[in-house]
Amino acid sequence: MSLFKPDYYVSSYRKIDIDRLKQAGIRLLLCDIDNTLMAYNEKVPNQKVIAFIEKVKASGITVALCSNATKKRAYRFGEDLHVSQVYYLSCKPMPFRFWKAVKDHHCQKNEVAILGDQLFTDVLGGNLAGIYVILTAPISKVDRSTTKFTRKFENFVFRRLAKKGFQKGVYDD
Numbered sequence: 001m002s003l004f005k006p007d008y009y010v011s012s013y014r015k016i017d018i019d020r021l022k023q024a025g026i027r028l029l030l031c032d033i034d035n036t037l038m039a040y041n042e043k044v045p046n047q048k049v050i051a052f053i054e055k056v057k058a059s060g061i062t063v064a065l066c067s068n069a070t071k072k073r074a075y076r077f078g079e080d081l082h083v084s085q086v087y088y089l090s091c092k093p094m095p096f097r098f099w100k101a102v103k104d105h106h107c108q109k110n111e112v113a114i115l116g117d118q119l120f121t122d123v124l125g126g127n128l129a130g131i132y133v134i135l136t137a138p139i140s141k142v143d144r145s146t147t148k149f150t151r152k153f154e155n156f157v158f159r160r161l162a163k164k165g166f167q168k169g170v171y172d173d
């Protein structure tokens, strides 16, 4: 169960305390796209996302995108954000893209964080890769059809985690 436990749990990317990341030694923030930074029915980042990415970069933390989405969708989203890399079709929870990002950015694993909304892709993948994990509540209740299926299992895992003191919806922010 500990593989499903994030290091930091927020209600929204906008609630992330960047100082907390700096104190944890984070130098690279990998962001999931769908339902983390935008809803499935959106295609380009809104002003709030742009402002958040700028704020993180201004703090000295590099930002890259790490999504299971297609190249087209991931690149279109990343176009105006000026991030260092756009990793698409990442096959999360497989840890390989995370390790590639660690290597590409000349970081140590413990200097890299993943921000995402799903236990089975972002949290599990991040923990398997040995990086810092930030879980956010999903932006929208509407999910891709494949995600709808995994959300059911997610609730099962959340119930198990609750027995270990980690409560769904009880955020660190």
Ligand SMILES: [Mg+2]
Pocket: 032, 033, 034, 035, 036, 116, 117, 118
């Ligand atoms: Mg997502």
